[in-house]
Amino acid sequence: MRASRLLSLLLLLQNRGRLSAPELAAELGVTARTIYRDVTALAAAGVPIYAEPGPTGGYELMAGYRTRLTGLTEPEAESLFLTGLPEPAAELGLGAHLAAAELKLMAALPTSYREASTRIRQRFHLDPPGWYREPDAVPHLPAAAEALWQDRIIEVRYRRWSPRPGEVTRRLHPLGLVLKAGVWYLIAAHERAAGEDRPRIYRVSSIVALETTPERAARPATFDLAAFWREHVDRYESADQEDVAVVRLSPAGVAALPDVLGPRAARAAKNTLEPPGPDGWQRATIPMESVAHATGGLLRLAAEVQVLAPPALVSHMIDTIRAMAGIYSPTGPPASSATTSR
Missing domain, CATH: 2.30.30 (SH3 type barrels.)
Structure with missing residues (x-):
């Protein structure tokens, strides 16, 4: 474990130049005292590392020194496909391996390429989840x-x-x-x-x-x-699947479908619209990922939608609406609700 940390420390200095003990400690997840000991060990092993005092000081490698100890371990190589996706890598348990692999790759690059890769990271960021969404808990x-x-x-x-x-x-x-x-x-x-x-x-x-x-x-x-x-x-x-919901939509509900389902799924749903009834409402079939997911989306249509099928979705919509009504009733929320019983 310590040997891996010493190599990571060495590669950090090689890739980024001068770094203070607190900065190194934050990168490696250890204390500054551990960094002092590690630097002493590297110097004793013949690595030309020196300390620059002062407010802008820190540890630095002698100009021109480069290590060639950049071979990737198997877990590090496996994690490379998640470069640029640190949160998914962490969820998979590959966060530390990914960080180590990136350090080794940076150390192996020629200076001009290394600077270009740093500029890209500073200027572009990938954030996969949608707006107003927190990632699912995925302990397994x-x-x-x-x-x-x-x-x-x-x-x-x-x-x-x-x-x-x-x-x-x-x-x-x-x-x-x-x-x-x-x-x-x-x-x-x-x-x-x-x-x-x-x-x-x-x-x-x-x-x-x-x-x-x-x-x-x-x-x-x-x-x-x-x-x-x-x-x-x-x-x-395209809604060509088993898990679909059958609904009735008001004219306002039909118009709001792109905001709820997204443009492509809304077009597929509109292709299933039946002729309007006397009240202007239309029956349609929409794709459904899951009951919970569909409930959250359809609730955004408020009173502009009526769910007809499947029964599990109808039941969950009723339970959720009753629980919401209980929260806003003059007597306060009921002792138990759909959100606590499921």
Whole structure:
């Protein structure tokens, strides 16, 4: 562990130039006292490191010195595909490996390229989650990723909303993980139909419990994760899928669909609109990721929408609206509500 930290300290000085002990401590997650000891150890090993006193001082390597100890470890190499995505890397348990890999890559680059990569990082930033969204809690993501990497069958307890709300137990053969708009999804084959049935998609935040078995998972040789996900997105956004909601919309609700569903999904929903009734309302079918997700979106339409199906969505909408009404009633919120019972 200390050897890894010493190398990281050395690469930080090589890549960034002069750094103070507090700055180095913050980068490496240790105390300044530990940095003093590490610098002494590097100097004793023959590294030409010296301290510059004063308010702008710090530690620095002798001009022209460069280490060639930049070989990537296996976990560091595995983490490189997440460069530029520090939060997903941390969720997968690869944050430290990614930081170390980036340091080594920077050290190996010629000076001009290193300066260009620094300028890019200073000027461009990727933030995957949508507006007003906090990332899902995904405590089982590292275990799912490890099982996926090791090709192990997993046993999960999963919270689902359809066809019947509740928790189910599944034995799954993991095939891939996808990060979409800040949400992690596990693609896996059900044990019952491994190698035969179409892989299914599980929202990682809905996994209540996960246990990795020693049994080897079956992975179809022809499975293409990117192609599978692309097909799923196309099917979802065109509403050509099993999980859909049937609703009635007022003229104002129809006009607000792009803001609620997004332009592409709204166009797909509008293609299903039936002729207006005497009151001007129209029946439509909209894609539904999950009951909870659909409820949150449809509540934005307030009284401009009526949900007709599926029953799980109707029930959840009713429970949520009753709970909201209870909060605003003169007598205050009820002792229990849908938000506490689910």
